[in-house]
Amino acid sequence: MAPKSNGIATNGKGATKRRKEAEEEDEEQLGVSLDMPVPSDSEDEQDGDESDGEADEFPEIDPASSSEGEEEESDEPDHSEDEESSSDSDGAIPLGGKLTTSKITGQPKRVYNPIEPDYDSDSSTEEDPNRIGNVPAHWYDDLPHIGYTIDGKKILRPARGDELDKFLSTVEDPTSWTSALDKSTMKDVQLSAQELDIIRRLQQGENPDAGYNPYEPTIEWFTGKGKEEIMPLSARPEPKRRFVPSKWEKQKVMKIVRAIRAGRILPRKPTTADSAPRFYALWSTPTEADHQPPLPAPKPSLPTTAESYNPPEEYIPTPEETKEWEETEKQDRERNFLPKKYSALRLVPAYPQFAQDRFDRLLDLYLAPRVQRKKLNIDPNSLIPTLPSPASLKPFPTHEASRSDVPNVRVRCAAVSPDGAWVLTGDEGGVVRLWEMLVGREAAKWVFEGKIGAVAWSPRTDASFFVVGV
Known part of the structure; x- marks a missing residue:
């Protein structure tokens, strides 16, 4: 019989050999020889039998020794944090971050610069002082100001030199080429090194992020080395129904077979000239149709103010106008109704001439000939007249004549x-x-x-x- 340990059968010689190999590996890693005697499996069984009746006594631990050891360890200065801080301060992290290896998981990760809330966070104090909105800047070309503040005060246009001053500034000031004009304030803003690097990368067709590497090796998070799935996720045996033909599917198939035999279902309909697929030449010249398409009916005219249920007083006819309208022939009347005034919409009765109006319209559509007028393709900009320059329309008010102030309002x-x-x-x-x-x-x-x-x-x-x- 082979010795047993914890209910698992093992070989005594094999266990001793594996224990010796484990000791040799520990000696190589720690550099210390382990001279502790290793009992055999038989001795382990004897010791286990002897220890069944007696409880092992643990050696007493002196609490003072552990506290002294901890104090000695705490007295030693910890230079690890200083070394990490010095290493971080020595090398500046680029804009796109730096790729390092995590000390916890051992996987690669990207480290970025810490966020400074004074500059990198959103702040309402950095809003644009010019509150004119998204309007064209050339509206203020002929005016001494470029916009207004939140309180309605004018923002005067800053003084800018001519072309000679610009040329001299590019010669004398080496940082002039790294500035850009802010149209909202009409001032030159100095660009940072990061913004210049982004502009240079965009000009060269590169990625704006300096730390982005499009050719990084793929990290296999679930199928990499040492992460292979040895055992199945579920070792449940396959059920019997997966190997036996389905009874219900058989009934459905037999029902379709009987319908095909009885002629209720035709497997394939006979192909005719009408059912055959047709192919059209999409890019060829369209042929004339056999008959012209029906012309759309003209839309009825929209109601006017006189047709309102509560028209103004000038639209209400006087008794003389009403008598004249009644004596006039129907085809000579200006309109086929008399405007009436009602105090509320719920008091308006049904229109008595509704059916007659619909009949007259349908009669006109049936008998009157119609002609479709082609729409003219005219450029709308050609219809707009050319406006003169505002400067040529002077004199107009350009100065403040009087001012009335109300404090704190x-x-x-x-x-x-x-x-x-x-x-x-x-x-x-x-x-x-x-x-x-x-x-x-x-x-x-x-x-x-x-x-x-x-x-x-x-x-x-x-x-x-x-x-x-x-």
């Missing part, structure tokens, strides 16, 4: 009266002010609840009133 809307004598303004405080245009004096003030959204004057000149939207 932002004006949201303004409106000028039709006669040009008064100006209305609405601010965020809910105050509507009436200003005299000539001298800029505040004539009246009204206070509302909430911010003023819009103000507008009445177009009438005989009466002066306005509306306010809150």
Whole structure:
């Protein structure tokens, strides 16, 4: 009988030989000879039998010795972090990161520069001071300013030299070629080394990321060396139904066979000239059709203001106009109905002439000849007249004549009266002010609840009133 250990049969000589080989490997790795006696399998069994009745006593551990050892280890300076920090500081990590080997998993990973929240993060303080939006910059070519701030103040155009100054700056300043013009502020912005490197790579047709390697070796995460699947994921035996013909499939097949024999299902229909595939010459000249396609019917005219259920007073006919309309022949009338006014849409009755109007339209479509007019291909830009330059339209207002300020309040809307004598303004405080245009004096003030959204004057000149939207 071979000795047994933990319920697994082993060979005594083979186990001793493997134990000796393991000791030799440990000696080679540690550089220390292991002189501890190795008991044989028979001795192990005897020791196991003897130890069944007695419990092994563990040696006492002195807690002071471990604490002293830990104190001695803590007293020694740890230079590992200093070495890592020095190694990181010596070599700067490029823009695209650096490929290193992980000390934990042993797999390659990419290390990037640490993010500085002062510069690399989103910040609302770095917004563009020019708040004109995405409008063409040439709109401000003839003006002394280039835009407005968030408070509505003008941003004056910075002074820029002529072509001679630009040439001298390129000769005297070696960093002039590394700057670019910011159209929102009209100033030269110095480009960083990383931005210049990206521009150079784009000009040469390279990848903008300096650390990107398109030819990196493929990392086999699941099928690499040492990760082969030796055992199947499931060792469950195949069921019997996979080796036996299906009874239900047999019934379905027999049902189709009986239908084919009875003639209810035709395997192949006889091919005719109509069912044969047709091939068309897509790029050839189209042949004329046997008959012209039907012309589309003209669309009915859209309803006018007179057909509204609540038209203005000037559209309502007077009794004399109504009598004249009734005495006129149907074909001579300007329109085949009389406008009427209703206070609500639910009071409008059914249109009595609806069926007659539909009949007249269908009769016209049936009897009246129609001609299809070809649409003219005209360039829309040729119809637009050439506008003169704004500079040639002077004089027009270019200077500020009067100014009226309200402290600590932002004006949201303004409106000028039709006669040009008064100006209305609405601010965020809910105050509507009436200003005299000539001298800029505040004539009246009204206070509302909430911010003023819009103000507008009445177009009438005989009466002066306005509306306010809150």
